[in-house]
Amino acid sequence: MPITKEKKLALEKRMEELEIYETDLVEKFVLGSGSGGQKINKTSSCVYLKHLPTGIEVKCQQDRSREMNRYLARKELTEKIASKIHGEKTKKEREMQKIRQQKKRRSRRLKEKILEEKKKHSEIKTLRQKIDE
Structure with a gap:
């Protein structure tokens, strides 16, 4: 070419x-x-x-x-x-920075926050379910 x-x-x-x-x-x-x-x-x-x-x-x-x-x-x-x-x-360089950012480990505090958000979302979903009688 x-x-x-x-x-x-x-x-x-x-x-x-x-x-x-x-x-x-x-x-x-x-x-x-x-x-x-x-x-x-x-x-x-x-x-x-x-x-x-x-x-x-x-x-x-x-x-x-x-x-x-x-x-x-x-x-x-x-x-x-x-x-x-x-x-x-x-x-x-931008691509390398993006990969570095993706591979970077999350801090303990951030992990706890994400887990808490997931639990809240789970509770909301369980409230949407039908009640078994």
Whole structure:
């Protein structure tokens, strides 16, 4: 799946807004690793980017094609820099925060409160039942 010109231009515009210039980037192509078989291990399709002024590093190996990985690495780098500049959380950070929140253990007081609400609800339901005569 090739990258459309519109997507490429949108990324370039976003990079320009954040003052990320190609001259400030160090780009290397390294051997991939992980699943994908022999092809992944033999070709240098994994892209490593480093933004010199901020020191932010990104490594991308999501696709088999080098060109797609270059695009994805730049996109990830702009997101990281934007989050650092504006203090906004990236989509990935928001998802991680959401998972952390879901996994967090409830306090004893909160558990007691929830249990009490359940008991009240149960009592209300029992009052709705028909009386056996």
